[in-house]
Amino acid sequence: MIRVAPSILSADFAALGADIRSISDAGGDWVHFDVMDGLFVPNISIGIPVLESVRKITDLFIDVHLMIVEPQNLAEVFCQKGADLVTVHYEAAEEENVLSAIKAIRACGKKVGISVKPATPAESIRSFIPLVDLVLVMTVEPGFGGQGFLYDMLEKISEVKEMINSLHPECLLEVDGGINPETAELVKSHGADTLVAGSYFFKAPDRKAAVAALKG
Numbered sequence: 424m425i426r427v428a429p430s431i432l433s434a435d436f437a438a439l440g441a442d443i444r445s446i447s448d449a450g451g452d453w454v455h456f457d458v459m460d461g462l463f464v465p466n467i468s469i470g471i472p473v474l475e476s477v478r479k480i481t482d483l484f485i486d487v488h489l490m491i492v493e494p495q496n497l498a499e500v501f502c503q504k505g506a507d508l509v510t511v512h513y514e515a516a517e518e519e520n521v522l523s524a525i526k527a528i529r530a531c532g533k534k535v536g537i538s539v540k541p542a543t544p545a546e547s548i549r550s551f552i553p554l555v556d557l558v559l560v561m562t563v564e565p566g567f568g569g570q571g572f573l574y575d576m577l578e579k580i581s582e583v584k585e586m587i588n589s590l591h592p593e594c595l596l597e598v599d600g601g602i603n604p605e606t607a608e609l610v611k612s613h614g615a616d617t618l619v620a621g622s623y624f625f626k627a628p629d630r631k632a633a634v635a636a637l638k639g
């Protein structure tokens with residue numbers, strides 16, 4: 424089963440309620456919620472108060488992507504304020520602190536993911552795979568929507584898929600950045616099952632057709 428997770432980074436924040444409703448109306452599966460702190464990535468986006476508001480208006484699964492340093496400090500709050508799944512970056516802190524974040528998210532009864540930036544080898548996260556519900560492979564440099572897909576990441580997606588198959592077959596494999604119908608086809612054929620789409624979804628004249636095109 425292929426899941427589509429529209430990223431509200433590309434939504435109209437002055438009309439966020441309507442844009443979130445458009446995700447379920449279009450047959451989207453998850454709300455992808457990008458949190459940026461201006462330190463881990465050179466941009467600032469949305470955080471806890473917005474998550475609380477979004478939680479109140481949707482029953483969709485909220486997929487929080489933390490692009491923040493030292494995620495162990497705030498992971499629990501994101502769980503309490505409405506996340507269904509919280510993904511932390513492998514590069515965001517010392518390994519023991521990334522592990523603390525993962526444990527804290529689990530202790531809240533939420534799903535947990537680990538993400539890798541384009542320059543981080545798949546092998547770096549091997550020991551994390553048994554501990555998480557999802558691996559997120561970034562297919563652009565995190566920080567901004569609307570960038571071009573990095574085709575070099577296809578090999579990494581295959582490598583992660585192989586590790587998942589041998590270590591934790593139930594673990595999901597999500598990709599994020601530059602996803603459109605053409606790149607969706609490629610990432611699916613390399614093993615991805617969960618597709619984040621920001622600009623492609625929100626700029627589409629027909630969002631339902633956009634989801635259908637990504638699912639293929």
Ligand code: DX5
Pocket residue numbers: 430431432433455457488563564565566567568569570599600601602619620621622623
């Ligand atoms: C980038 C974010 C993405 C972004 C994707 O750092 O993590 O979720 O919204 O946007 P598109 O789909 O436009 O590349």
Ligand code: ZN
Pocket residue numbers: 430455456457488599619
């Ligand atoms: Zn994201």
